[in-house]
Amino acid sequence: MTTKGRAMTEALRHDLTARARIRNSALALFARHGVEGASMRRVAADAGVTVGLVVHHFGTKERLREEVETYVVDRFGAAIRSVPVQGSARDVARGRDEAVATMLATEPDLVTYLRRALLGLSGPDDHLLRRLTELAAEEVARARAAGVADTDRRGSTQTIRTMTRQLGQLLLQPMIDAMWEQLEGQSESPDKPALVVRVE
Secondary structure (H helix, E strand, O other): OOHHHHHHHHHHHHHOOHHHHHHHHHHHHHHHHOOOOOOHHHHHHHHOOOHHHHHHHHOOHHHHHHHHHHHHHHHHHHHHHOOOOOOOHHHHHHHHHHHHHHHHHOOHHHHHHHHHHHOOEOEOOOHHHHHHHHHHHHHHHHHHHOOOOOOOOOHHHHHHHHHHHHHHHHHHHHHHHHHHHHHHOOOOOOOOOOOOOOOO
């Protein structure tokens, strides 16, 4: 990142409320170190606030984790809802998948946190997966009600297909990247395999 880019990022960061800065710092640190590996003191230092302010806003680290996960679910919801529920079922599904992929491309800490949380690297809690599944089920129901999703299939099947399409590559592509780098000695190449996830 250029010096100008870093300055702009820092300026935007200071424009956020203290609560949002704390949440963003928690997201980044939880993503890198896990919830257990990131202390409230470290989150406060990264956000440029006192530990007392973190406690004032969130109380406990568990409440802070819940806030991070609410942010993750809200970002998914906003991306999905940015695509109007109109047109063909295929176009709506493709548009939603693209909107989620675009959002994920702009949120590297969110991606890392998702990988850690959904692959069980932060412990056995599956609360985030449950919340994302609930969101996907609600959006599938909305698409079915609008007549742009196939009603011959079960809603649960459509929900699982949606989540697998949107999260499958996110979770498994790093494994392909690591194998490619080991075998070919380079991380980027036009020949590197890209994972495409399809659920039948």
